[in-house]
Amino acid sequence: MIEKTTYQASNSQPDLLVAQDLRKSYGPRRALQGLTFTLKAGRILGFLGPNGAGKTTSIRILTTMLEPESGHFSINGVSSKDPERIRRMIGVLPENLGFPRQMTGIEYLTFFGRLYGRKAANARDYARTLLEEVGLQKRAKSLIGTYSHGMRQRIGIARALVNDPMIVFLDEPTLGLDPRGQQELLELIQKIARERNTGVVLCSHLLSEIEGICDDVVILNEGQIVARGSVAEVVGRVQNNIILRNALRVQVSPASVEKAREVLNAMPLIKKVTQVGEMDGLLRIELEAPSGGKASKLEQEINNNILSALIRAKVSILGFEIEGGKLQDVFLHLTEESIK
Amino acid sequence: MSNATIPMGENQVLGERADESSSLTFNAWWLMFIRELADLWIGGKALYLILAYSIFLGFQAYSQVKTSESSLIPPKEMVFATLQIVFYIGGLIGLIIGADSISGERERGTLEALLLTPVSRRQIILGKFLAGLSPWPVALLIAIPFLKMLSQGDPVFGQSLYWGGLVGTLLAIGFTGLGMLVSFWSNSNKSSFFVSLGIYLVILLPTTWPGRAVRGFVAKFFQRMNPLEGTNELLEKILVNNRPFSDYAVWLRTPEVFAAVVVAILLVYAGSRLRIDARQR
Numbered sequence: 001m002i003e004k005t006t007y008q009a010s011n012s013q014p015d016l017l018v019a020q021d022l023r024k025s026y027g028p029r030r031a032l033q034g035l036t037f038t039l040k041a042g043r044i045l046g047f048l049g050p051n052g053a054g055k056t057t058s059i060r061i062l063t064t065m066l067e068p069e070s071g072h073f074s075i076n077g078v079s080s081k082d083p084e085r086i087r088r089m090i091g092v093l094p095e096n097l098g099f100p101r102q103m104t105g106i107e108y109l110t111f112f113g114r115l116y117g118r119k120a121a122n123a124r125d126y127a128r129t130l131l132e133e134v135g136l137q138k139r140a141k142s143l144i145g146t147y148s149h150g151m152r153q154r155i156g157i158a159r160a161l162v163n164d165p166m167i168v169f170l171d172e173p174t175l176g177l178d179p180r181g182q183q184e185l186l187e188l189i190q191k192i193a194r195e196r197n198t199g200v201v202l203c204s205h206l207l208s209e210i211e212g213i214c215d216d217v218v219i220l221n222e223g224q225i226v227a228r229g230s231v232a233e234v235v236g237r238v239q240n241n242i243i244l245r246n247a248l249r250v251q252v253s254p255a256s257v258e259k260a261r262e263v264l265n266a267m268p269l270i271k272k273v274t275q276v277g278e279m280d281g282l283l284r285i286e287l288e289a290p291s292g293g294k295a296s297k298l299e300q301e302i303n304n305n306i307l308s309a310l311i312r313a314k315v316s317i318l319g320f321e322i323e324g325g326k327l328q329d330v331f332l333h334l335t336e337e338s339i340k
Numbered sequence: 341m342s343n344a345t346i347p348m349g350e351n352q353v354l355g356e357r358a359d360e361s362s363s364l365t366f367n368a369w370w371l372m373f374i375r376e377l378a379d380l381w382i383g384g385k386a387l388y389l390i391l392a393y394s395i396f397l398g399f400q401a402y403s404q405v406k407t408s409e410s411s412l413i414p415p416k417e418m419v420f421a422t423l424q425i426v427f428y429i430g431g432l433i434g435l436i437i438g439a440d441s442i443s444g445e446r447e448r449g450t451l452e453a454l455l456l457t458p459v460s461r462r463q464i465i466l467g468k469f470l471a472g473l474s475p476w477p478v479a480l481l482i483a484i485p486f487l488k489m490l491s492q493g494d495p496v497f498g499q500s501l502y503w504g505g506l507v508g509t510l511l512a513i514g515f516t517g518l519g520m521l522v523s524f525w526s527n528s529n530k531s532s533f534f535v536s537l538g539i540y541l542v543i544l545l546p547t548t549w550p551g552r553a554v555r556g557f558v559a560k561f562f563q564r565m566n567p568l569e570g571t572n573e574l575l576e577k578i579l580v581n582n583r584p585f586s587d588y589a590v591w592l593r594t595p596e597v598f599a600a601v602v603v604a605i606l607l608v609y610a611g612s613r614l615r616i617d618a619r620q621r
Contacts, residue, residue, distance in 0.1 A: 065455060087457060102379060111375055115368055115371060
C-alpha cells in the first residue's frame with residue numbers, strides 16, 4: 001500500500017480543470033449524463049466507476065479526442081473550443097497505448113518533444129531527464145520492443161510529460177503490472193503531482209491504491225456522477241448510509257471458522273453470519289438495525305463484545321473491520337445496482 | 341525508480357512557451373515524414389516489398405529476353421511490358437503501404453499518442469503520405485538496369501525513363517493516397533487491405549481485357565476513367581507506336597485527375613477528420 005505523503009496539495013489554489021455538464025451519447029445509449037467537477041493543481045483526482053460507466057468517454061472528451069454533445073470544460077481558463085491549445089497543456093497516458101517497436105526510448109521521447117515544438121537538442125536533453133525520472137535511463141538506447149510491460153507504462157508516462165503539462169490524464173496506468181510495478185508507478189504518479197504541481201486525473205480499478213494516493217475522487221455510474229469530493233468526504237458521507245446496514249467483517253483462520261460461527265450465532269443482536277466469497281475464513285456479520293440510525297456507542301460495545309467473545313473462544317482473529325469504512329465499500333455500495 | 345528531482349512548477353510558464361512553440365510546429369509534417377520513413381525502411385515493410393518486387397522484375401525481364409530470342413519481340417515492346425509491371429507493382433506497393441498507414445496505427449494503438457499532440461491532423465497525414473511515396477523512386481531506380489538491358493540500345497530507353505517517371509509518379513501518388521483513404525475509414529488493417537486490394541483489382545482487371553470486350557458508352561467511360569488503362573494507352577502509343585504525345589495527351593488526364601482527386605480528398609477531407617476510431621462522429 002502506498003503511504004499518503006504528509007504534504008497535501010493546497011485546496012486554496014484556483015481550479016485548473018473545470019468540467020461543466022458534459023454529455024455524450026452513442027446512439028440511444030447515454031454514455032455521459034452531465035459530468036461536472038473541478039481539479040486543482042497538484043491534486044490527484046481518482047476517476048472511478050464500473051466498466052461502461054463512462055470513464056473512458058470522459059477522459060476522451062477532456063483530452064479533446066471526442067467532442068461532447070453539450071457542456072464544456074476549460075483548462076487553466078482555456079476553453080474546450082480551442083482543442084489545439086488544450087492539447088499543449090495536457091499529458092495523457094491512454095489505456096492500451098501502443099508503442100513503435102523500432103524506436104529506442106530516447107528517440108521516442110525526443111520525437112514527441114519535437115512535436116510539441118521543442119528544438120532537437122532541447123527535446124533530447126529533456127527526454128534524458130524524463131527517462132531518468134521514470135527510472136529508464138539505463139534502457140534509453142534500447143528498442144521499445146524489448147521493454148517489459150511495466151517499462152512501457154513508465155515510458156508512456158514520460159511521454160505524457162514531454163510538454164511539461166498542467167494536467168496529466170492516466171487511464172488505468174497500473175493495469176497488468178505486478179504488485180511491485182503497481183507500487184512503483186503509483187509512487188511516480190504521486191511524485192509528479194507533488195513535485196511538478198501537476199493536476200492528475202487517475203482512472204483505475206485498484207480502489208485501495210486510489211484511496212492511498214488520491215486527494216479527490218469522482219465515482220461514475222451509468223454516465224452519472226454518484227459521488228464527488230475529497231476521498232475522506234466521499235467515504236464519510238456514504239459511510240453513514242452503509243453503517244445503517246450494520247455489518248462487520250472478521251477474518252479468522254480457516255480452522256476456526258466453525259467455532260467462530262457458533263460463537264457469533266449465539267450472541268444477541270447478531271442477525272446473520274455469512275462467509276464472504278470464496279475466501280476461506282472471511283465472515284460477514286450482519287447486526288440488527290439500531291434504533292438511533294447513526295453508529296452509536298451501543299454499536300461500539302457490540303463490536304467490542306464480538307471481539308471479546310471470539311478471543312475467549314480462542315478463535316484466531318486475523319482481521320476485523322467495520323463494513324463501509326473503505327473506498328471500496330463506498331464504490332460497491334454506490335454502483336451496486338448497475339453491477340446487479 | 342530514480343530519485344531525480346522533477347522541476348517543480350515548470351508548467352506555470354507553459355502558456356508562454358506554448359505560444360512560442362506554436363511557430364515551431366510548422367515542420368511537424370517533416371518530423372512525421374522522417375519517422376514514417378524510418379518505420380518503413382528500417383522496420384522493414386517497404387524493404388520487403390521492394391525486395392519481392394526486385395525478384396519479380398528480374399524473373400519478368402529474364403523471361404522477356406528468353407521469349408524475344410525465339411519470337412523476336414522488338415525491344416520497344418519489351419520495355420513497354422516491363423514498364424507496365426513497374427507501374428502495376430509500384431502502384432500496388434504504394435497501395436499496401438497507404439492501406440496500413442492509419443488503420444495500422446489504430447490497430448497498434450499508436451495513433452492516439454499522435455492525435456494528442458497539438459500537431460494538426462493534416463500535417464500527420466501529409467507526413468505519412470510523403471513517406472508512403474518513398475518506395476516509388478526506389479522501384480523506378482531498380483527498374484533502370486532492366487529497362488536499359490531490354491532496350492538493347494534503342495532510344496526508347498530514355499523515353500521510358502521520362503514517361504515512366506512522370507506517369508508512374510502520378511500513379512504512385514494516386515494509389516498511395518487511395519490506400520490511405522481506405523485506411524482512414526478502417527479500424528482494422530485486415531479490412532483496409534481487403535478493400536484496397538479489391539479496389540486495385542477492379543482497376544487492374546479491365547486492363548487485361550481485349551479491346552473488343554470494351555463496347556458501349558458505359559464500358560468506354562469506365563475505360564477512360566481507369567488510370568492504369570489511360571497510362572497503358574498513352575505509353576503504348578508513345579513508346580511502341582512512336583506517335584507524338586500531343587495526339588494522345590488526353591490519356592494523361594486520367595492519371596492526373598486520379599492523383600489530384602485522391603490527394604485533394606486526403607488532405608482536405610480526411611486531413612481535418614482523422615480520429616482514433618474510424619466510426620467516430
